[in-house]
Amino acid sequence: MLFFKSxxxxxxxLIIYLLLIFVCIFMIGPFxxxxxxxxxTSGNVYTWPPQLIPKPPSLQNFIEIWKLVPLSxxxxxxxxxxxxxxxxxxxxxxxxxxxxxxxNFPGKNLIMIxxxxxxxxxxxxxxxxxxxxxxxxxLTNTLNGVFITGIANIFGIxxxxxxxxxxxxxxxxxxxLDGASEFTIWRKIMLPxxxxxxATLGIFTFVGYWNEFFWPLIVINKYEKYTLALGLxxxxxxxxxxxxYVMAGGVFSIIPIIIIFLFAQRYYITGLTSGAIK
Amino acid sequence: MIKRDRIYQTIFAYVFILPAFILLGIFLFYPTIYxxxxxxxxxxIISPPTFVGLKNFQKVFSDRDFWxxxxxxxxxxxxxxxxxxxxxxxxxxxxxxxxxxxFFRLSYYIPVVTSxxxxxxxxKWIYDGDYGLLNAILSLLGLIGEGKIFxxxxxxxxxxxxxxxxxxxxxxxxxxxxxxxIYLASxxxxxxxxxxxxxIDGANRWQVLFKITIPMLRPTILFCSVISSMSALRVFDExxxxxxxxxxxxxxxxxxxxxxxGGGFSFGYAASMGLILALVSMLFVFxxxxxxxxxxxxxx
Numbered sequence: 001m002l003f004f005k006s007x008x009x010x011x012x013x014l015i016i017y018l019l020l021i022f023v024c025i026f027m028i029g030p031f032x033x034x035x036x037x038x039x040x041t042s043g044n045v046y047t048w049p050p051q052l053i054p055k056p057p058s059l060q061n062f063i064e065i066w067k068l069v070p071l072s073x074x075x076x077x078x079x080x081x082x083x084x085x086x087x088x089x090x091x092x093x094x095x096x097x098x099x100x101x102x103x104n105f106p107g108k109n110l111i112m113i114x115x116x117x118x119x120x121x122x123x124x125x126x127x128x129x130x131x132x133x134x135x136x137x138x139l140t141n142t143l144n145g146v147f148i149t150g151i152a153n154i155f156g157i158x159x160x161x162x163x164x165x166x167x168x169x170x171x172x173x174x175x176x177l178d179g180a181s182e183f184t185i186w187r188k189i190m191l192p193x194x195x196x197x198x199a200t201l202g203i204f205t206f207v208g209y210w211n212e213f214f215w216p217l218i219v220i221n222k223y224e225k226y227t228l229a230l231g232l233x234x235x236x237x238x239x240x241x242x243x244x245y246v247m248a249g250g251v252f253s254i255i256p257i258i259i260i261f262l263f264a265q266r267y268y269i270t271g272l273t274s275g276a277i278k
Numbered sequence: 279m280i281k282r283d284r285i286y287q288t289i290f291a292y293v294f295i296l297p298a299f300i301l302l303g304i305f306l307f308y309p310t311i312y313x314x315x316x317x318x319x320x321x322x323i324i325s326p327p328t329f330v331g332l333k334n335f336q337k338v339f340s341d342r343d344f345w346x347x348x349x350x351x352x353x354x355x356x357x358x359x360x361x362x363x364x365x366x367x368x369x370x371x372x373x374x375x376x377x378x379x380x381f382f383r384l385s386y387y388i389p390v391v392t393s394x395x396x397x398x399x400x401x402k403w404i405y406d407g408d409y410g411l412l413n414a415i416l417s418l419l420g421l422i423g424e425g426k427i428f429x430x431x432x433x434x435x436x437x438x439x440x441x442x443x444x445x446x447x448x449x450x451x452x453x454x455x456x457x458x459x460i461y462l463a464s465x466x467x468x469x470x471x472x473x474x475x476x477x478i479d480g481a482n483r484w485q486v487l488f489k490i491t492i493p494m495l496r497p498t499i500l501f502c503s504v505i506s507s508m509s510a511l512r513v514f515d516e517x518x519x520x521x522x523x524x525x526x527x528x529x530x531x532x533x534x535x536x537x538x539x540g541g542g543f544s545f546g547y548a549a550s551m552g553l554i555l556a557l558v559s560m561l562f563v564f565x566x567x568x569x570x571x572x573x574x575x576x577x578x
Contacts, residue, residue, distance in 0.1 A: 099291035125552025129309035
């Protein structure tokens with residue numbers, strides 16, 4: 001009896017692992033296929049049935065696209081947009097969230113209503129007007145134009161505001177009694193306590209900027225100003241007949257974000273789940 | 279003294295808020311309002327805008343191509359229920375303490391953090407009619423050939439009847455990990471006793487899933503369906519990369535892009551179509567709220 005029970009348990013765990021592995025292949029299989037194609041040489045891409053593991057693997061495609069297109073330039077462009085955009089996003093939203101969470105001042109309710117309203121309204125036509133605005137600011141075809149529209153972000157303000165709200169009132173009051181200035185209270189007490197939320201927002205924003213496609217597509221039309229996402233689309237349309245190059249470009253564009261994600265996943269995932277569940 | 283503190287605090291507050299408000303004003307408040315105005319003008323960037331009243335909307339109503347495109351965007355909403363259902367199942371699957379479980383959770387999340395363009399180019403290659411992995415697998419399984427399900431190799435991305443479902447599948451696949459994580463967090467809030475007592479009372483696993491777990495998740499399902507419907511209605515990246523300008527895959531966003539930056543440069547007209555798309559997405563948010571509002575832990 002006991003034997004059957006433990007056998008049943010073992011079988012159950014086995015089935016669960018099989019399911020987990022099946023889903024895992026489904027989710028990362030396409031990326032492995034991308035990598036496999038990127039490592040092939042011209043002969044073994046168009047074989048029937050397809051070769052799963054390249055024999056022999058070769059870095060030739062990476063070397064060739066590196067020569068054909070300005071990959072390093074595009075990577076730097078993406079890095080510039082993502083790093084500077086994220087940095088400014090964090091500063092602007094962390095500042096704005098503080099008074100909305102901890103201070104009382106005239107107009108606060110109005111500001112909150114304004115933010116909630118505009119957060120909920122759909123923004124489907126905004127890109128048209130934003131393009132016209134960038135044009136009059138001479139920011140079209142610049143990398144600054146790519147990230148400037150996303151710096152102030154209502155979602156970000158609300159997320160950091162939530163973190164400020166969670167800080168106990170006593171901490172602030174004792175500092176106030178000691179005669180600390182508003183700025184000192186924010187800088188020395190509040191800011192350090194919301195750093196984990198800032199990290200979460202930072203990762204979210206960075207991944208968002210790095211992967212963004214639609215907005216750079218509109219703002220940038222100079223080849224040397226492309227971000228990696230635009231560059232990959234360019235590779236895809238230029239080398240229709242050479243899938244190996246496109247896949248090598250794809251692998252190249254994914255690697256940085258996967259590395260960052262693996263290092264920062266703890267913040268990324270807590271942020272994702274805390275945003276959804278009140 | 280106290281009054282001076284209050285004035286000081288107000289100034290302090292506004293100084294902190296100001297940078298965000300200047301940027302939000304320029305890039306969010308202003309365009310949301312100005313796109314309403316722009317929809318009443320003809321504007322092509324080169325010559326100054328001319329007021330045309332409701333002419334743009336009249337034109338939209340007789341523009342068959344736009345309505346067909348909007349129809350495709352609404353068809354795209356069919357991805358929403360499968361994404362929610364499968365990601366709930368995945369969340370249940372990874373909601374247990376097993377060796378290596380965090381590896382699996384992370385690997386399911388990889389498609390979410392990679393750019394849509396990268397995902398789209400690899401799926402384009404998988405879908406390739408002659409050398410694609412998908413057709414290779416189908417023919418190994420014996421599904422392609424005379425008298426089989428597919429008489430000849432399906433052209434997933436160039437056959438007009440297959441292209442939209444093929445792209446929709448990629449959207450489905452890319453979204454799973456994201457919603458799985460949200461459902462996972464929400465599952466952790468469901469008291470284990472509820473499911474356990476139902477099992478003791480003789481309910482089977484599927485009954486527990488449909489009668490207890492899913493009703494308990496309803497508020498989260500509402501949240502997820504709203505964001506998922508909004509992004510499905512506005513889908514652009516994967517369609518643009520995988521299907522190009524094929525008519526069979528022209529969704530509303532692609533159509534609006536084509537009338538502006540894709541070469542049309544009719545900005546006023548595009549603004550009026552954008553507003554109609556916005557109204558449609560508000561309508562679907564409303565439907566989602568109607569369907570999923572009840573439920574959650576308060577119900578028990």
